[in-house]
Amino acid sequence: MKYVIGIDLGTSAVKGLLVNQGGEICSEVSKAYPLIHKQSGYSEQNPEEWVEKTIQALRELLERFEGNRQDIEGISFSGQMHGLVLLNREKEVLRNAILWNDTRTTAQCERIREVVGMEKLLEVTKNPALEGFTLPKLLWVQEHEPEIFKKAAVFLLPKDYLRYRITGKLHSEYSDAAGTLLLDVREKKWSEEICNLLQIDTNICPPLVESNHMVGTITAEFSSQTGLSESTNVFAGGADNACGAIGAGILVDGKTLCSIGTSGVILSYEEDATRNFQGKVHYFNHGKENSFYTMGVTLSAGHSLSWFKNVFAEYDDFETLLKDLNNVPIGSNGLLFSPYLSGERTPYADADIRGSFIGMSASHEKNDFVRAIVEGITFSLYETIAIFRENGKEINTIISIGGGAKNEDWLQIQADIFNAEIVKLDNEQGPGMGAAMIAAYGCGWYQTLEECSNHFIKAAKSFRPDKENTTRYKQLFQIYKKIYNQTQNINKELKSFR
Structure with missing residues (x-):
């Protein structure tokens, strides 16, 4: 029997699901971590908490697992959207992550609307400027923490940072990138036009891949910390809502x-x-x-x-x-x-x-x-x-x-x-199951995500109006x-x- 793991990096906890080829959940683990509220409207987290708790969750999953660890073929991710993680040239975290539910960026949203314009913003990103999105957070750091901003070499979304720590590879994928206000949603590329209008170097944006893209395998260090095989394939994954949709x-x-x-x-x-x-x-x-x-x-x-x-x-x-x-x-x-x-x-x-x-x-x-x-x-x-x-x-x-x-x-x-x-x-397991399905599809178990869905998802009851x-x-x-x-x-x- 072959297996995959879905990791759901939520706002309050990380959840790991071990799923077999029949779509059965063999084991699940959840590990909580704290929010940081420095003042009203602020919501942050230390990205190191995500890494430490994920290691603990995977180690516990592997301790319960009685099979051959080489049979765990893939791992993928779901993650809280819109959060901002800034790394310097040495790929070190520059500050706490600013989360999706942080509301300090009203002035930056107004700046986006004035500089870019509502019509252009909707044409390119398909979304209005709201406090939760990533671009306003980037502008807030640019305005209020200029020394940190000058050191920033790349920004990542939460699950993309976790995946970097597991593989050593920097990527984002389209479903999460769409929640930044920097992605041209139709063309599937970072918008140079929006970056230029707001004086943001496009080099700060990470390389883009599909959700089912295999970005690498697990590092030797992460393998020794968790018990997973170094040969485990790692797939990009998706935003929590995209993965929740796949899982349903x-x-x-x-x-x-x-x-x-x-x-x-x-x-x-x-x-x-x-x-x-x-x-x-x-x-x-x-x-x-x-x-x-x-x-x-x-x-x-x-x-x-x-x-x-x-x-x-x-x-x-x-x-x-x-x-x-x-x-x-x-x-x-x-x-x-x-x-x-x-x-x-x-x-x-x-x-x-x-x-x-x-x-x-x-x-x-x-x-x-x-x-x-x-x-x-x-x-x-x-x-x-x-x-x-x-x-x-x-x-x-x-x-x-x-x-x-x-x-x-x-x-x-x-x-x-x-x-x-x-x-x-x-x-029903929501985003974690969606992440596992991306890994199953990426591993070649099924020809399409729809075929995977037909095997993994079953209706229990329906209610008519x-x-x-x-x-x-x-x-x-x-x-x-x-x-x-x-x-x-x-x-x-x-x-x-x-």
């Missing part, structure tokens, strides 16, 4: 993903980069060669539930918290929730907006609030689906993964609000849509009191 089988036209974790994502496959969403949703290169995906983001999806649990129901686990969802009627007895606890991304790129409960009365109980939160999260995600449909995409079947797929009542709510069939997977419920939710959604505009100015005025 979003590899052909018509396939759409709903992923509800801390944040929430609606992601849909695109065969080319010709569709124009006017920057309302993200448009990225996929981990499958010469394909793309569009994506909308709800910043506080599962986070809204965990916030409520921690503040108002700390002794409940999530299963208990959600067990009475179906005992509360549609509309939560007249209670609406907008999940803007950390601002919002899609369809409102607004860092100042905050969440609301609308319609509270003394008759409402805890279960009403829980149902309202679930409905509010799902409405926010539906706004991305509405944008897709308004631009001619057919959204009929949606694969649901993450925390939102663990409760069947919530899956039915998704079916009713999205007005689509919702499919729950039998063995109830026509009467869908009609009720359409009425409720019209009310929900009013919340943003009617609370936007109030939240701006409240900002000085936070």
